[in-house]
Amino acid sequence: MTKRPIRFYQVGSFAVGNRLLSDAERTVQSDPQRSNSIDSGHRACQGCGEALGARYALDAAMRAANNQLVAVNATGCLEVFSTPYPETSWRIPWLHSLFGNAPAVATGVAAALRVKGRSDVRVVSQGGDGSTVDIGFGSLSGMFERNDDVLYICYDNEGYMNTGVQRSAATPPAARTATTDVVGPQPGNTFGQGKDLPRIAMAHDIPYVATATVADLHDLEAKVERAMSFRGARYLHVLVPCPLGWGSASNETIHIARLAKECGLFPVFEAEYGTVTAVSKIRRPVPVEEYLKLQKRFAHLFGKNPHPEMVTHLQEIANRNIERYGLLDADESPAARHAEVES
Amino acid sequence: MNKRPFAITLDVGTSRSNHTGSWRVERPVYLDRLPPCNNACPAGENIQGWLFEAESGEYEAAWRKLVEENPFPAIMGRVCFHPCESACNRVQVDEAVGINAVERFLGDYALQHGLRLPEAGPDSGHRVLVVGGGPAGLSAAYHLRRLGHAVRLVDSSAQLGGMMRYGIPAYRLPRDVLDAEIDRVVAMGVEVILNYNVEDIEVERESGRFDAVFLAVGAQLGKRVNIPAGDSAKILDAVNYLHEVADENPPLLGRRVVVYGGGDTAMDAARTARRLGATEAVVVYRRNQERMPAHQEEYEQAQVEGITMRWLSTISEVQSDKIVIEKMRLNAEGFPEATGEYEELDADAVVLALGQDTDLSLLSRADDVVVEHGAVKVSDNLMASERGVFAGGDAATEDRTATVAVGHGKKAARNIDAYLRGETRAPAAKHELADFSKLNTWYYSDAERTQRPELEKVRRQDNFEEVVLGLTERNALFEARRCMSCGNCFECDNCFGVCPDNAVIKLGDGKYAFNYDYCKGCGICVHECPCGAIEMVPEVI
Numbered sequence: 052m053t054k055r056p057i058r059f060y061q062v063g064s065f066a067v068g069n070r071l072l073s074d075a076e077r078t079v080q081s082d083p084q085r086s087n088s089i090d091s092g093h094r095a096c097q098g099c100g101e102a103l104g105a106r107y108a109l110d111a112a113m114r115a116a117n118n119q120l121v122a123v124n125a126t127g128c129l130e131v132f133s134t135p136y137p138e139t140s141w142r143i144p145w146l147h148s149l150f151g152n153a154p155a156v157a158t159g160v161a162a163a164l165r166v167k168g169r170s171d172v173r174v175v176s177q178g179g180d181g182s183t184v185d186i187g188f189g190s191l192s193g194m195f196e197r198n199d200d201v202l203y204i205c206y207d208n209e210g211y212m213n214t215g216v217q218r219s220a221a222t223p224p225a226a227r228t229a230t231t232d233v234v235g236p237q238p239g240n241t242f243g244q245g246k247d248l249p250r251i252a253m254a255h256d257i258p259y260v261a262t263a264t265v266a267d268l269h270d271l272e273a274k275v276e277r278a279m280s281f282r283g284a285r286y287l288h289v290l291v292p293c294p295l296g297w298g299s300a301s302n303e304t305i306h307i308a309r310l311a312k313e314c315g316l317f318p319v320f321e322a323e324y325g326t327v328t329a330v331s332k333i334r335r336p337v338p339v340e341e342y343l344k345l346q347k348r349f350a351h352l353f354g355k356n357p358h359p360e361m362v363t364h365l366q367e368i369a370n371r372n373i374e375r376y377g378l379l380d381a382d383e384s385p386a387a388r389h390a391e392v393e394s
Numbered sequence: 395m396n397k398r399p400f401a402i403t404l405d406v407g408t409s410r411s412n413h414t415g416s417w418r419v420e421r422p423v424y425l426d427r428l429p430p431c432n433n434a435c436p437a438g439e440n441i442q443g444w445l446f447e448a449e450s451g452e453y454e455a456a457w458r459k460l461v462e463e464n465p466f467p468a469i470m471g472r473v474c475f476h477p478c479e480s481a482c483n484r485v486q487v488d489e490a491v492g493i494n495a496v497e498r499f500l501g502d503y504a505l506q507h508g509l510r511l512p513e514a515g516p517d518s519g520h521r522v523l524v525v526g527g528g529p530a531g532l533s534a535a536y537h538l539r540r541l542g543h544a545v546r547l548v549d550s551s552a553q554l555g556g557m558m559r560y561g562i563p564a565y566r567l568p569r570d571v572l573d574a575e576i577d578r579v580v581a582m583g584v585e586v587i588l589n590y591n592v593e594d595i596e597v598e599r600e601s602g603r604f605d606a607v608f609l610a611v612g613a614q615l616g617k618r619v620n621i622p623a624g625d626s627a628k629i630l631d632a633v634n635y636l637h638e639v640a641d642e643n644p645p646l647l648g649r650r651v652v653v654y655g656g657g658d659t660a661m662d663a664a665r666t667a668r669r670l671g672a673t674e675a676v677v678v679y680r681r682n683q684e685r686m687p688a689h690q691e692e693y694e695q696a697q698v699e700g701i702t703m704r705w706l707s708t709i710s711e712v713q714s715d716k717i718v719i720e721k722m723r724l725n726a727e728g729f730p731e732a733t734g735e736y737e738e739l740d741a742d743a744v745v746l747a748l749g750q751d752t753d754l755s756l757l758s759r760a761d762d763v764v765v766e767h768g769a770v771k772v773s774d775n776l777m778a779s780e781r782g783v784f785a786g787g788d789a790a791t792e793d794r795t796a797t798v799a800v801g802h803g804k805k806a807a808r809n810i811d812a813y814l815r816g817e818t819r820a821p822a823a824k825h826e827l828a829d830f831s832k833l834n835t836w837y838y839s840d841a842e843r844t845q846r847p848e849l850e851k852v853r854r855q856d857n858f859e860e861v862v863l864g865l866t867e868r869n870a871l872f873e874a875r876r877c878m879s880c881g882n883c884f885e886c887d888n889c890f891g892v893c894p895d896n897a898v899i900k901l902g903d904g905k906y907a908f909n910y911d912y913c914k915g916c917g918i919c920v921h922e923c924p925c926g927a928i929e930m931v932p933e934v935i
Contacts, residue, residue, distance in 0.1 A: 066924060069885065
């Protein structure tokens, strides 16, 4: 018989760890000695994707930086639920200043470390999509443009969640928020608005830009590690489902993030110096409905007065992502799948 | 004085003082569910358990776990029709795990490395008579010895093995494998008497002062039908035919052999005839392929070897060099009906493989043992009489496979043990089934099943070399690792990784615990557990 490598088929490369894997092949998260950068007792909701994403990313960054890390945090859920005075969940040096200035503060921290000759200490700046895409966008773009030595991580839960679920420029079309109500002929958030921040970041030609979700830990950790291998401005955009704002079950946080990637609405890729270098292929293709139906913010698209044309529109957006990033192998592209249904 | 920085009035505290576990209305708990393979195994093997050991390359540990239930892995790995694989959840992902192939690998590994079965238990002082040295009797002897009971095993044939030797041809089960696994059981201190016919079970029991009896006499009598036949017509039954072949005294059948019947025995008889020189071996069966009782594997291998099938046909007359067959059709209920159309077929001999009956004449004086439909009537505990008579294997069931018989042997042994201690055995309640809906198969990567190599067709024509070959260690390991470990934790660390509240504690050695001080009860760990080994239960207030 032909030889074939013995792979860990029981768990593939998708589970957090496995007793059969060597330590080097396991994730940072499978290590009982992981940093737990954000500690128990934080006040994030049940099943919070952001709390999970932050621990995933920062623990990986801690390992990559030999535990020499400073984090600067923008205002937002992550800051509010982790540091109700005088308690803190952070087990790493951590600063918070204002909603819109985290990239600028991080720039300052990096400059101070440079002056002190502490090239061993690395700087991470982080925030939600509100502080990243809207409020801190100017200072973030400046940080990119100056190529300051900071890894900026955006935990994207697609809205202002802790203030009561208001729309941000990262809220997807059709989604219900407190400020995009389900009224009128096109209920929910407007189509054709919003910002695609990973692509904007790429346009700055910075060393590294990547997207990830909390559903693929191996991929997320590899991207953090890759990002930490560069000096200069780097950007990581992590999709973190929000059970509260999205109206999803708390146990489905990871499942929903996985579906966002599998349906094509959230493309997972990485880019270096403005050019896409790798994409995560879709493994089990699903129509956007499977992703949307699990979230109450899209409930108005289905049910008694459905809006199938809006679902179709969202599917077109997903298809566009699939084409743009080549998320499916040739024979599985939306066009080919469509042809199969027709025949 | 205040030594704190400007405008700071409180010391920094940790969020650990905030016990978020109080938010919870449901709590996750670890549990073991019953994997469908284990549930389907007639021998009651802990398949998931021994695959778990095999996955780490711990073949001896895997084998030890296997022989806790079944002392014949090398035999089972060849002759079992593996209901475990039909039940395997992996069927719904790609293909079933090749459990049978791994079992055979482990069995062969143990034989190659001379592994010994567990020692017999401390002497209980009880004596048990086991009648019949087939899979049921041998399995019972093994388990009875482990429980410390003295066992006398009697058999009417010249060698032990029952239908494993006299029914299953050597190309499916090589005799060195059979002998080696049987010898290992005998070596545990079983008193064996061969070529011995028990005429009367009561006499036997009294003269030997046995405390209990296990009847595992099998079904050795080929069923006959009345077919008009000429004086020189050669008609045999398949059971005798295979027995004589096994005794290396095969009868001469001629060049053209017809086998009548559609079960595994029919396939074995036809394949055996072909190996012994028949140029044509035709199986005549009254129903069609879908309704044939033979297992698909046997049928496919027979086809490869050039056995031809005559579906929807009955034999209405046998002459010295030909037979007359009548064509049938299936009625609405699926029963065959005669059509009145006849056809002649050249044939030098006809082998009848129409099922088997049990010879229970030894029970003639045992008035309290009931025989129903040709089988001993037994309770759920396999007890045939309150006086400690138990029965199992082909003699007590219509489901006549070696694996069922091995399972009966074990069950009988455990019930006999309870009986000897003056108790009635009440098996522990089964765990909830780990059906497919309990799994999160995203985490298992795609892996097609490893096919076992088969002996080339030309090399099967005139000998009894084994047809299906074993897996290499590499392939066996690959195959074992395809197991999804349904319902039982396999240490993937997912729960430990996916908790947003760091409320899972990794204890090491494959153990985890929840920190209910901080677990908010979100349920992500349950949803993302690949194998369904965690469940949410309501908090009781």
